[in-house]
Amino acid sequence: MKPIKKIKVVVAGPFAAGKTQFINTVSDIKTVKTERKITAEGEKNVKEYTTVAMDFGKIRIDDEHELYLFGTPGQSRFDFMWEILGEGALGIIILVDSTDPSTFHEARRIINFFQSRFPVSMVVGVNKQDLPNAWPPEDVSTALDIGEDEDIPVLGLSALNKEDVKRVLLTLLELVKKELTG
Amino acid sequence: MTLIGDLKTLNLVDILQVIAKDRKSGILLVEWKDLTVAYYVKEGEVIFARPVDRVFRVYSDRDFDTLIEKLRIPGEKLHKTVERFLIERLDDREGVFSFTPGFIRYGSSYPVVHPVEKLIMLASRNLTKEEVERKISDELLVFEPSPNGLEILDKADTNEAERRIFSLVNGDKTVADIRREAKMDNLTVDRTLYGFLALGIIKRKKREKKQKPSIALDLLMKIIERIREK
Numbered sequence: 301m302k303p304i305k306k307i308k309v310v311v312a313g314p315f316a317a318g319k320t321q322f323i324n325t326v327s328d329i330k331t332v333k334t335e336r337k338i339t340a341e342g343e344k345n346v347k348e349y350t351t352v353a354m355d356f357g358k359i360r361i362d363d364e365h366e367l368y369l370f371g372t373p374g375q376s377r378f379d380f381m382w383e384i385l386g387e388g389a390l391g392i393i394i395l396v397d398s399t400d401p402s403t404f405h406e407a408r409r410i411i412n413f414f415q416s417r418f419p420v421s422m423v424v425g426v427n428k429q430d431l432p433n434a435w436p437p438e439d440v441s442t443a444l445d446i447g448e449d450e451d452i453p454v455l456g457l458s459a460l461n462k463e464d465v466k467r468v469l470l471t472l473l474e475l476v477k478k479e480l481t482g
Numbered sequence: 483m484t485l486i487g488d489l490k491t492l493n494l495v496d497i498l499q500v501i502a503k504d505r506k507s508g509i510l511l512v513e514w515k516d517l518t519v520a521y522y523v524k525e526g527e528v529i530f531a532r533p534v535d536r537v538f539r540v541y542s543d544r545d546f547d548t549l550i551e552k553l554r555i556p557g558e559k560l561h562k563t564v565e566r567f568l569i570e571r572l573d574d575r576e577g578v579f580s581f582t583p584g585f586i587r588y589g590s591s592y593p594v595v596h597p598v599e600k601l602i603m604l605a606s607r608n609l610t611k612e613e614v615e616r617k618i619s620d621e622l623l624v625f626e627p628s629p630n631g632l633e634i635l636d637k638a639d640t641n642e643a644e645r646r647i648f649s650l651v652n653g654d655k656t657v658a659d660i661r662r663e664a665k666m667d668n669l670t671v672d673r674t675l676y677g678f679l680a681l682g683i684i685k686r687k688k689r690e691k692k693q694k695p696s697i698a699l700d701l702l703m704k705i706i707e708r709i710r711e712k
Contacts, residue, residue: 307697307701307705326709326712359708359709359712360708361701361704361705361708362704362708365701365704365705367705367708367709388696390695390696390697391695401485401486401487401488401491401492402487402488402490402491402492404492404496405491405616405617408616408617409616409619412619412620412623419692419693420692420693420695421692421695433484433486434483435483435485436483438504439485439500439503442499442500442503443492443496443499443500445617445679445680445686447685447686447688449685449688450686450688462712466709466710466712469709470706470709470710473702473705473706473709474706476695476697476702477699477702477703477706479692479694479695480694480695480697480699480702481699
Protein backbone atom coordinates (compact mmCIF):
# COMPACT_ATOMS: atom_id res chain seq x y z
CA MET A 301 0.00 0.00 0.00
CA LYS A 302 1.32 3.42 -0.97
CA PRO A 303 1.85 5.91 1.82
CA ILE A 304 -0.68 8.76 1.89
CA LYS A 305 0.78 12.15 0.93
CA LYS A 306 -0.42 15.00 3.10
CA ILE A 307 -1.18 18.53 1.93
CA LYS A 308 -1.51 21.06 4.72
CA VAL A 309 -3.70 24.14 5.17
CA VAL A 310 -3.46 26.12 8.42
CA VAL A 311 -6.49 27.77 10.05
CA ALA A 312 -5.34 30.50 12.44
CA GLY A 313 -6.95 33.44 14.23
CA PRO A 314 -7.57 34.98 17.63
CA PHE A 315 -9.16 33.20 20.59
CA ALA A 316 -12.79 32.12 19.95
CA ALA A 317 -12.74 33.07 16.26
CA GLY A 318 -14.36 29.73 15.33
CA LYS A 319 -11.35 27.78 14.03
CA THR A 320 -12.36 24.42 15.53
CA GLN A 321 -15.89 24.79 14.14
CA PHE A 322 -14.53 25.73 10.69
CA ILE A 323 -12.50 22.52 10.50
CA ASN A 324 -15.29 20.41 11.96
CA THR A 325 -17.77 21.65 9.34
CA VAL A 326 -15.76 20.43 6.36
CA SER A 327 -13.62 17.58 7.71
CA ASP A 328 -14.26 13.95 6.70
CA ILE A 329 -13.41 12.84 10.22
CA LYS A 330 -14.50 14.16 13.57
CA THR A 331 -11.98 16.88 14.39
CA VAL A 332 -9.13 15.67 16.57
CA LYS A 333 -9.01 18.25 19.35
CA THR A 334 -6.44 19.12 21.98
CA GLU A 335 -8.68 21.11 24.26
CA ARG A 336 -8.34 21.98 27.90
CA LYS A 337 -10.76 23.61 30.28
CA ILE A 338 -10.18 27.38 30.41
CA THR A 339 -8.93 28.78 33.68
CA ALA A 340 -8.11 32.40 32.67
CA GLU A 341 -10.84 34.65 34.09
CA GLY A 342 -11.49 36.84 31.01
CA GLU A 343 -11.54 33.88 28.63
CA LYS A 344 -13.81 31.70 30.77
CA ASN A 345 -16.75 33.97 29.98
CA VAL A 346 -16.35 33.38 26.24
CA LYS A 347 -16.15 29.57 26.09
CA GLU A 348 -15.46 26.66 28.39
CA TYR A 349 -12.73 24.81 26.48
CA THR A 350 -9.90 26.07 24.27
CA THR A 351 -7.38 24.53 21.87
CA VAL A 352 -3.93 24.22 23.44
CA ALA A 353 -1.85 22.46 20.76
CA MET A 354 -3.83 22.14 17.56
CA ASP A 355 -7.04 20.89 16.00
CA PHE A 356 -6.84 18.54 13.14
CA GLY A 357 -9.28 17.51 10.43
CA LYS A 358 -8.82 15.99 6.99
CA ILE A 359 -10.39 15.62 3.57
CA ARG A 360 -9.56 12.57 1.52
CA ILE A 361 -8.61 13.60 -2.04
CA ASP A 362 -7.81 10.21 -3.60
CA ASP A 363 -6.05 6.97 -2.65
CA GLU A 364 -2.74 8.76 -2.35
CA HIS A 365 -3.54 12.21 -1.02
CA GLU A 366 -5.27 13.86 1.92
CA LEU A 367 -5.81 17.53 2.65
CA TYR A 368 -5.03 18.20 6.32
CA LEU A 369 -6.58 21.17 8.08
CA PHE A 370 -4.66 22.29 11.14
CA GLY A 371 -6.22 24.75 13.56
CA THR A 372 -3.82 26.74 15.71
CA PRO A 373 -4.44 27.74 19.32
CA GLY A 374 -5.79 31.30 19.46
CA GLN A 375 -3.88 32.71 22.39
CA SER A 376 -0.51 34.30 21.57
CA ARG A 377 1.08 32.45 24.49
CA PHE A 378 0.92 29.38 22.22
CA ASP A 379 2.57 31.13 19.26
CA PHE A 380 5.39 28.55 19.21
CA MET A 381 2.70 26.21 17.82
CA TRP A 382 1.91 28.68 15.03
CA GLU A 383 5.53 28.44 13.92
CA ILE A 384 5.46 24.62 13.94
CA LEU A 385 2.10 24.32 12.17
CA GLY A 386 2.89 26.95 9.53
CA GLU A 387 5.91 25.03 8.24
CA GLY A 388 5.18 23.53 4.80
CA ALA A 389 1.61 24.87 4.62
CA LEU A 390 0.08 25.28 1.16
CA GLY A 391 -1.90 28.26 2.41
CA ILE A 392 -3.24 29.98 5.50
CA ILE A 393 -6.77 30.94 6.50
CA ILE A 394 -7.10 33.59 9.19
CA LEU A 395 -10.47 33.60 10.93
CA VAL A 396 -11.79 36.68 12.74
CA ASP A 397 -14.85 36.92 14.98
CA SER A 398 -16.81 39.74 13.33
CA THR A 399 -18.90 40.30 16.48
CA ASP A 400 -15.86 40.97 18.68
CA PRO A 401 -13.90 44.04 17.54
CA SER A 402 -11.64 43.72 20.58
CA THR A 403 -9.88 40.88 18.70
CA PHE A 404 -9.26 42.78 15.44
CA HIS A 405 -5.82 44.08 16.42
CA GLU A 406 -4.79 40.59 17.52
CA ALA A 407 -5.95 39.25 14.16
CA ARG A 408 -3.70 41.72 12.37
CA ARG A 409 -0.78 40.66 14.55
CA ILE A 410 -1.42 37.04 13.56
CA ILE A 411 -1.53 38.03 9.87
CA ASN A 412 1.82 39.81 10.29
CA PHE A 413 3.27 36.77 12.08
CA PHE A 414 2.41 34.36 9.27
CA GLN A 415 3.20 36.83 6.46
CA SER A 416 6.71 37.38 7.78
CA ARG A 417 7.51 33.69 8.28
CA PHE A 418 5.52 31.86 5.60
CA PRO A 419 5.04 33.87 2.38
CA VAL A 420 2.22 31.68 1.08
CA SER A 421 -1.34 32.44 -0.06
CA MET A 422 -3.66 33.77 2.63
CA VAL A 423 -7.39 34.40 2.98
CA VAL A 424 -9.21 36.17 5.83
CA GLY A 425 -12.56 34.70 6.88
CA VAL A 426 -14.81 37.13 8.72
CA ASN A 427 -16.73 34.64 10.82
CA LYS A 428 -20.06 34.69 12.70
CA GLN A 429 -21.83 36.73 10.02
CA ASP A 430 -25.02 34.94 11.06
CA LEU A 431 -25.00 36.67 14.46
CA PRO A 432 -26.43 40.08 15.32
CA ASN A 433 -23.84 42.87 15.66
CA ALA A 434 -21.52 41.23 13.15
CA TRP A 435 -19.28 43.79 11.44
CA PRO A 436 -19.47 43.58 7.61
CA PRO A 437 -16.37 42.04 5.96
CA GLU A 438 -15.40 45.32 4.25
CA ASP A 439 -15.30 47.19 7.58
CA VAL A 440 -13.33 44.40 9.25
CA SER A 441 -10.91 44.59 6.33
CA THR A 442 -10.43 48.33 6.98
CA ALA A 443 -10.00 47.75 10.72
CA LEU A 444 -7.35 45.13 9.95
CA ASP A 445 -5.54 47.57 7.60
CA ILE A 446 -5.59 45.06 4.79
CA GLY A 447 -4.22 46.96 1.84
CA GLU A 448 -5.57 46.46 -1.67
CA ASP A 449 -2.18 45.32 -2.90
CA GLU A 450 -1.69 42.75 -0.13
CA ASP A 451 -3.60 40.21 -2.23
CA ILE A 452 -5.53 38.87 0.78
CA PRO A 453 -9.21 38.23 -0.04
CA VAL A 454 -11.55 39.00 2.87
CA LEU A 455 -14.74 36.92 2.92
CA GLY A 456 -17.72 36.85 5.25
CA LEU A 457 -18.88 33.45 6.52
CA SER A 458 -20.53 31.43 9.19
CA ALA A 459 -18.28 28.50 10.15
CA LEU A 460 -21.45 26.52 10.84
CA ASN A 461 -22.39 26.69 7.17
CA LYS A 462 -20.65 24.11 4.99
CA GLU A 463 -21.07 26.10 1.76
CA ASP A 464 -19.47 29.16 3.42
CA VAL A 465 -16.51 27.10 4.64
CA LYS A 466 -16.07 25.51 1.20
CA ARG A 467 -16.13 28.98 -0.41
CA VAL A 468 -13.31 30.19 1.85
CA LEU A 469 -11.24 27.05 1.18
CA LEU A 470 -11.84 27.30 -2.57
CA THR A 471 -10.86 30.98 -2.60
CA LEU A 472 -7.57 30.03 -0.95
CA LEU A 473 -6.96 27.19 -3.41
CA GLU A 474 -7.77 29.43 -6.39
CA LEU A 475 -5.19 31.89 -5.04
CA VAL A 476 -2.64 29.07 -4.84
CA LYS A 477 -3.53 28.14 -8.42
CA LYS A 478 -2.93 31.75 -9.50
CA GLU A 479 0.50 31.67 -7.83
CA LEU A 480 1.30 28.38 -9.52
CA THR A 481 0.26 29.36 -13.01
CA GLY A 482 0.94 33.11 -12.89
CA MET B 483 -25.35 47.05 9.87
CA THR B 484 -24.51 48.75 13.17
CA LEU B 485 -20.86 48.65 14.23
CA ILE B 486 -20.56 48.19 17.98
CA GLY B 487 -17.46 48.20 20.19
CA ASP B 488 -15.62 49.47 23.23
CA LEU B 489 -13.22 52.42 23.11
CA LYS B 490 -10.79 50.52 25.32
CA THR B 491 -10.15 47.99 22.56
CA LEU B 492 -10.98 49.98 19.43
CA ASN B 493 -10.03 53.63 19.85
CA LEU B 494 -11.34 56.71 18.07
CA VAL B 495 -8.59 56.58 15.45
CA ASP B 496 -9.75 53.08 14.48
CA ILE B 497 -13.43 54.07 14.42
CA LEU B 498 -12.85 57.23 12.39
CA GLN B 499 -10.67 55.21 10.01
CA VAL B 500 -13.57 52.85 9.28
CA ILE B 501 -16.01 55.76 8.88
CA ALA B 502 -13.65 57.72 6.62
CA LYS B 503 -12.75 54.74 4.40
CA ASP B 504 -15.91 54.68 2.29
CA ARG B 505 -17.04 58.17 3.31
CA LYS B 506 -19.90 56.72 5.35
CA SER B 507 -22.89 58.72 6.55
CA GLY B 508 -24.83 57.97 9.71
CA ILE B 509 -24.83 58.37 13.48
CA LEU B 510 -21.96 57.56 15.79
CA LEU B 511 -23.26 57.21 19.32
CA VAL B 512 -20.76 57.13 22.18
CA GLU B 513 -21.87 56.34 25.70
CA TRP B 514 -19.12 58.09 27.60
CA LYS B 515 -18.84 57.57 31.34
CA ASP B 516 -20.56 60.87 32.09
CA LEU B 517 -22.85 61.42 29.11
CA THR B 518 -24.05 60.02 25.81
CA VAL B 519 -23.12 61.95 22.69
CA ALA B 520 -24.50 61.57 19.18
CA TYR B 521 -22.05 62.46 16.43
CA TYR B 522 -23.60 63.22 13.06
CA VAL B 523 -21.51 61.92 10.20
CA LYS B 524 -22.03 63.02 6.61
CA GLU B 525 -19.90 61.44 3.90
CA GLY B 526 -17.12 60.59 6.34
CA GLU B 527 -17.09 64.00 8.07
CA VAL B 528 -18.23 64.58 11.65
CA ILE B 529 -20.30 67.72 11.16
CA PHE B 530 -22.20 68.00 14.43
CA ALA B 531 -22.28 66.56 17.95
CA ARG B 532 -24.89 66.75 20.66
CA PRO B 533 -25.36 65.12 24.05
CA VAL B 534 -28.59 63.19 24.38
CA ASP B 535 -30.37 62.23 27.58
CA ARG B 536 -32.35 59.48 25.84
CA VAL B 537 -30.96 57.55 22.89
CA PHE B 538 -34.36 57.34 21.18
CA ARG B 539 -34.26 61.11 20.70
CA VAL B 540 -31.50 60.63 18.13
CA TYR B 541 -33.67 58.32 16.12
CA SER B 542 -36.78 60.45 16.33
CA ASP B 543 -35.08 63.39 14.58
CA ARG B 544 -34.13 61.91 11.26
CA ASP B 545 -34.06 65.08 9.20
CA PHE B 546 -30.84 66.93 9.95
CA ASP B 547 -31.90 70.34 8.62
CA THR B 548 -35.05 70.26 10.73
CA LEU B 549 -33.04 69.17 13.75
CA ILE B 550 -30.53 72.02 13.69
CA GLU B 551 -33.33 74.45 12.99
CA LYS B 552 -35.16 73.12 16.04
CA LEU B 553 -31.98 73.38 18.13
CA ARG B 554 -31.37 76.89 16.74
CA ILE B 555 -27.78 76.21 15.81
CA PRO B 556 -26.54 78.22 12.83
CA GLY B 557 -24.61 76.19 10.26
CA GLU B 558 -21.40 78.17 10.78
CA LYS B 559 -21.34 77.18 14.46
CA LEU B 560 -21.81 73.44 14.02
CA HIS B 561 -18.06 72.84 14.33
CA LYS B 562 -18.07 74.26 17.87
CA THR B 563 -20.05 71.19 18.97
CA VAL B 564 -17.42 68.92 17.41
CA GLU B 565 -14.73 70.75 19.35
CA ARG B 566 -16.59 70.56 22.63
CA PHE B 567 -17.93 67.02 22.48
CA LEU B 568 -15.30 65.24 20.41
CA ILE B 569 -11.94 67.03 20.26
CA GLU B 570 -11.97 67.73 23.99
CA ARG B 571 -12.60 64.03 24.64
CA LEU B 572 -9.93 62.48 22.48
CA ASP B 573 -7.95 61.22 25.47
CA ASP B 574 -10.98 59.56 27.09
CA ARG B 575 -11.25 55.76 26.77
CA GLU B 576 -14.21 55.05 29.02
CA GLY B 577 -17.03 54.43 26.62
CA VAL B 578 -18.83 52.16 24.23
CA PHE B 579 -19.75 53.15 20.71
CA SER B 580 -22.17 52.21 17.98
CA PHE B 581 -22.17 53.48 14.44
CA THR B 582 -25.40 53.16 12.48
CA PRO B 583 -24.98 53.90 8.79
CA GLY B 584 -27.63 55.83 6.89
CA PHE B 585 -30.67 56.72 8.92
CA ILE B 586 -30.28 60.51 9.00
CA ARG B 587 -31.35 62.58 6.00
CA TYR B 588 -28.86 65.31 5.25
CA GLY B 589 -30.07 68.12 3.03
CA SER B 590 -27.86 71.15 2.54
CA SER B 591 -24.11 71.18 2.49
CA TYR B 592 -22.51 72.01 5.81
CA PRO B 593 -19.15 73.62 6.51
CA VAL B 594 -16.42 71.18 7.56
CA VAL B 595 -13.98 73.03 9.79
CA HIS B 596 -12.41 69.87 11.19
CA PRO B 597 -11.96 67.35 8.36
CA VAL B 598 -11.89 63.70 9.42
CA GLU B 599 -8.22 63.52 8.42
CA LYS B 600 -7.46 66.23 10.96
CA LEU B 601 -9.58 64.49 13.63
CA ILE B 602 -7.71 61.23 13.06
CA MET B 603 -4.33 62.93 13.49
CA LEU B 604 -5.54 64.76 16.61
CA ALA B 605 -6.80 61.45 18.05
CA SER B 606 -3.49 59.75 17.17
CA ARG B 607 -1.61 62.28 19.29
CA ASN B 608 -3.51 60.99 22.33
CA LEU B 609 -2.83 57.28 21.86
CA THR B 610 -1.18 55.43 24.72
CA LYS B 611 1.91 53.25 24.39
CA GLU B 612 -0.24 50.16 24.71
CA GLU B 613 -2.58 51.36 21.94
CA VAL B 614 0.17 52.15 19.42
CA GLU B 615 1.70 48.73 19.98
CA ARG B 616 -1.44 47.19 18.48
CA LYS B 617 -0.44 48.43 15.02
CA ILE B 618 3.21 49.42 15.35
CA SER B 619 3.88 46.02 16.87
CA ASP B 620 7.33 45.38 15.51
CA GLU B 621 10.25 47.77 15.07
CA LEU B 622 11.24 45.86 11.93
CA LEU B 623 8.03 46.85 10.14
CA VAL B 624 8.62 48.78 6.91
CA PHE B 625 6.16 51.32 5.53
CA GLU B 626 6.04 53.18 2.25
CA PRO B 627 4.14 56.32 1.21
CA SER B 628 0.79 55.71 -0.51
CA PRO B 629 0.42 57.12 -4.03
CA ASN B 630 -1.97 59.84 -2.73
CA GLY B 631 -0.21 60.14 0.64
CA LEU B 632 0.88 63.76 0.18
CA GLU B 633 -2.63 64.85 -0.75
CA ILE B 634 -4.09 63.32 2.45
CA LEU B 635 -1.21 64.72 4.50
CA ASP B 636 -2.27 68.25 3.49
CA LYS B 637 -5.83 67.68 4.71
CA ALA B 638 -4.62 66.19 8.00
CA ASP B 639 -3.24 69.48 9.34
CA THR B 640 0.00 67.83 10.42
CA ASN B 641 2.69 69.58 12.42
CA GLU B 642 6.36 69.92 11.60
CA ALA B 643 7.39 66.82 13.58
CA GLU B 644 4.80 64.67 11.79
CA ARG B 645 5.90 65.94 8.39
CA ARG B 646 9.49 65.12 9.30
CA ILE B 647 8.43 61.57 10.19
CA PHE B 648 6.60 61.29 6.87
CA SER B 649 9.77 62.34 5.03
CA LEU B 650 11.57 59.38 6.61
CA VAL B 651 9.06 56.80 5.37
CA ASN B 652 10.52 55.49 2.12
CA GLY B 653 9.78 51.78 1.82
CA ASP B 654 13.26 50.98 3.00
CA LYS B 655 13.64 52.26 6.54
CA THR B 656 12.28 50.17 9.40
CA VAL B 657 10.34 51.62 12.30
CA ALA B 658 13.58 51.36 14.32
CA ASP B 659 15.43 53.44 11.67
CA ILE B 660 12.70 56.08 11.63
CA ARG B 661 12.66 56.30 15.42
CA ARG B 662 16.43 56.77 15.46
CA GLU B 663 16.63 59.29 12.62
CA ALA B 664 13.63 61.36 13.71
CA LYS B 665 15.40 62.17 16.99
CA MET B 666 12.07 62.25 18.82
CA ASP B 667 10.68 60.06 21.55
CA ASN B 668 9.45 56.67 20.31
CA LEU B 669 5.86 57.28 21.36
CA THR B 670 5.58 60.41 19.17
CA VAL B 671 6.97 58.52 16.17
CA ASP B 672 4.69 55.53 16.75
CA ARG B 673 1.59 57.66 17.27
CA THR B 674 2.31 59.47 14.01
CA LEU B 675 2.86 56.24 12.07
CA TYR B 676 -0.38 54.86 13.54
CA GLY B 677 -2.29 57.95 12.39
CA PHE B 678 -0.66 57.89 8.94
CA LEU B 679 -1.56 54.22 8.55
CA ALA B 680 -5.18 54.87 9.56
CA LEU B 681 -5.41 57.70 7.05
CA GLY B 682 -3.80 55.75 4.23
CA ILE B 683 -0.92 58.25 4.03
CA ILE B 684 1.44 55.31 4.37
CA LYS B 685 0.95 51.57 3.90
CA ARG B 686 2.79 48.42 4.84
CA LYS B 687 5.46 47.67 2.30
CA LYS B 688 4.34 44.88 0.03
CA ARG B 689 6.15 41.65 0.84
CA GLU B 690 8.55 40.14 -1.62
CA LYS B 691 6.91 37.75 -4.02
CA LYS B 692 5.22 34.79 -2.38
CA GLN B 693 7.02 31.48 -2.56
CA LYS B 694 5.96 29.25 -5.43
CA PRO B 695 3.50 26.65 -4.06
CA SER B 696 5.09 23.20 -3.84
CA ILE B 697 2.22 21.28 -5.39
CA ALA B 698 1.55 19.96 -8.89
CA LEU B 699 -1.24 21.72 -10.78
CA ASP B 700 -3.15 18.49 -11.51
CA LEU B 701 -3.18 17.58 -7.82
CA LEU B 702 -4.34 21.08 -6.90
CA MET B 703 -7.16 20.83 -9.44
CA LYS B 704 -8.14 17.49 -7.93
CA ILE B 705 -8.33 19.07 -4.46
CA ILE B 706 -10.45 21.94 -5.80
CA GLU B 707 -12.78 19.48 -7.49
CA ARG B 708 -13.05 17.34 -4.34
CA ILE B 709 -13.98 20.33 -2.18
CA ARG B 710 -16.55 21.54 -4.71
CA GLU B 711 -18.20 18.12 -4.55
CA LYS B 712 -18.32 17.93 -0.77
